[in-house]
Amino acid sequence: MADRLELMGVPGSPYTRKMLALLRYRQIPYSVIWAGYRVPPEGYPRPKVKLLPTVFFPEADGSLTPAVDSTPIIRRLENDYAGRAALPDDPELRFYCDLIEDYADEWLTKPMFHYRWYHAPDRANAGPMIAYWSVNMSSRAEADAFADQITAAQFERLYVVGSNDVTAQTIEDSYVRFLDILDELLQLRGYVLGARPSAADFAIYGQLTQLGVVEPTSAAIMSRDHPRIRAWVDLVEDLSGLKPDKADWFSPEEARAALAPLLCEIGRVYVPFLLANAAAAARGDKDVSTEIDGRAWTQPTFPYQVKCLASLRNNVTSLPEGTRREVEKVLAKAGCSGLCP
Ligand SMILES: N[C@@H](CCC(=O)N[C@@H](CS)C(=O)NCC(=O)O)C(=O)O
Incomplete structure (x- = not known):
């Protein structure tokens, strides 16, 4: 099976679904192993950090190297497989793609x-x-016993992502606003960055395969108010037949206008979180305590998201001079200046 990329994941993992939709769009042959680390498949190497999906890259000597984290994996696949790129060449579009x-x-x-x-x-x-x-x-009895165990454990872990009785409204409002914005954006040319999908679409799609389908409360909101998005989730699942063209990407001018509401939303919730998280980490605090969208926000400090902020800032500084000036103006208007070093 060395001519196919093997990956392990579960249908309830948004990042597994992100990766599968990307592989189908890019027409990269793959085999999915439906499994997780509770019952891992025999004979496959384990990565240092056990996350889903795990992609097993074949080596020249026939061995497999396990890799996790969809974002760098997608970038590796852009290098390893030509055509049907999920990352735009234009540096300004590429910046928006990485950020979204x-x-x-x-x-x-x-x-x-x-x-x-x-x-x-x-x-x-x-x-x-x-x-x-x-x-x-x-x-049924075994499943129910496991369900009780995992439900109790995950309910206890809600605080890890910042979900609690105070932040619940902030989180739910941000979901509803995001759907309103995405609905308008998709109406323009079908995808986030134009008439062809990008890594930004697959990342959004991955989360929406759960929010829009699995969870009854958030799925009901999507189906009731945004049937376009609910239908989009089904379409993006398999874009293997789409014939993308270079001209399908937005021009930078189109992107600035089309993405303004989404960038404002990112400036409203995500950038304040990234800044507070990085500041807490720099102080050595084990918790982040800040205000997001007018309400208190508390959660444990996340080292991975400190890296996310550093990487986004590095993306700003790596832009060609003229593009950087344009992007900095766009970010300032959207309340995302915190991303500018
Ligand atoms: N940043 C990673 C996140 C991957 C991730 O958090 N995966 C979750 C499932 S969606 C996971 O593996 N959690 C631990 C587990 O399920 O054992 C990515 O983009 O792939």
């Missing part, structure tokens, strides 16, 4: 995890789903 992908991976996953475990009807739905995604032939 990061927001989807790191912020939208807060609504995703919150809706999965915060409200009782959503918890009651998610527990058995996780049990059966993981071991589909379990007896």
